[in-house]
Amino acid sequence: MAVGIFDSGLGGLTVLDAVARRLPDIPFVYLGDNAHAPYGVRDPDDVYDLTCAATQTLFDNDCDLVILACNTASAAALRRMQEGWLPEGKRVLGVFVPLIEALTERRWGDNSPPREVAVKNVALFATPATVRSRAFQRELAFRAIGVDVEAQACGGLVDAIEDGDMILAEALVQSHVEALKRKMPFPEAAILGCTHYPLMADAFARALGPDVQVYSQADLVAESLADYLTRHPGRIGAGRAPAFLTTGDPVRVSARATQFLRRSVTFRPA
Ligand code: DGL
Numbered sequence: 001m002a003v004g005i006f007d008s009g010l011g012g013l014t015v016l017d018a019v020a021r022r023l024p025d026i027p028f029v030y031l032g033d034n035a036h037a038p039y040g041v042r043d044p045d046d047v048y049d050l051t052c053a054a055t056q057t058l059f060d061n062d063c064d065l066v067i068l069a070c071n072t073a074s075a076a077a078l079r080r081m082q083e084g085w086l087p088e089g090k091r092v093l094g095v096f097v098p099l100i101e102a103l104t105e106r107r108w109g110d111n112s113p114p115r116e117v118a119v120k121n122v123a124l125f126a127t128p129a130t131v132r133s134r135a136f137q138r139e140l141a142f143r144a145i146g147v148d149v150e151a152q153a154c155g156g157l158v159d160a161i162e163d164g165d166m167i168l169a170e171a172l173v174q175s176h177v178e179a180l181k182r183k184m185p186f187p188e189a190a191i192l193g194c195t196h197y198p199l200m201a202d203a204f205a206r207a208l209g210p211d212v213q214v215y216s217q218a219d220l221v222a223e224s225l226a227d228y229l230t231r232h233p234g235r236i237g238a239g240r241a242p243a244f245l246t247t248g249d250p251v252r253v254s255a256r257a258t259q260f261l262r263r264s265v266t267f268r269p270a
Contacts, residue, residue, distance in 0.1 A: 002027045004058030004066035009037035011196030012069030018218035027242040034248025038158040039072040040127025047076040065091045065235045075135035098224035104143045108227045117144045126193035128153040150184035170203045177207035192216040245270040
């Protein structure tokens with residue numbers, strides 16, 4: 001009964017941590033495509049090919065359902081995978097929709113027409129590829145009207161986090177928030193639209209100030225996955241053993257993951 005969790009690297013661990021806390025009886029198989037991170041500077045075809053390959057690895061590890069715990073993959077590849085690639089009996093879910101449902105005060109899976117919502121000015125922090133895709137704005141337009149979204153592509157931030165260079169990461173957060181505020185001085189809400197960014201949540205909160213509500217995905221994805229599995233209990237695959245897989249160097253990736261999760265994590269080759 002395993003569920004797969006995929007990210008280009010370590011960011012998806014923020015989602016894994018929340019879903020494992022919410023659903024302690026389900027074994028999760030995590031796959032980080034660290035050999036090819038970051039995805040945020042790649043073109044959509046490249047992200048699509050890498051995401052399909054990684055998802056197939058998780059299917060081969062007895063997962064029937066895979067969560068793309070990566071906004072870049074969710075933005076560039078998810079719809080295309082669902083429309084033309086997905087093998088019979090397998091499912092892939094992204095991380096955008098639960099976030100947007102929370103922002104627009106909807107119940108999970110509420111597909112009623114778009115309506116006015118309380119929040120009017122939203123800052124989106126994401127990778128260059130996610131910002132370029134405009135997938136967030138597209139999904140938001142299905143659910144809400146009159147919301148102004150200002151997007152900031154946070155170049156360099158994923159690299160700094162993957163390298164464990166938290167001083168550089170903090171400086172980059174500060175400068176990306178300043179750049180955003182030059183375009184939108186008073187956002188009411190900020191979306192951390194990359195699963196790596198919750199690892200810098202304190203730095204974002206400090207730079208944004210106390211009046212901005214910061215939304216990050218991990219707990220929202222965990223809640224919506226719990227709801228999905230209640231409605232589709234058959235979607236849990238045959239696998240029984242939790243595992244951490246990487247396409248990168250398992251020793252290096254295990255050390256970083258242990259630092260981020262503050263517990264011992266051992267990756268093995270995918
Ligand atoms: N953590 C990923 C995301 O949510 C990908 C970051 C990257 O590889 O650039 O977008």
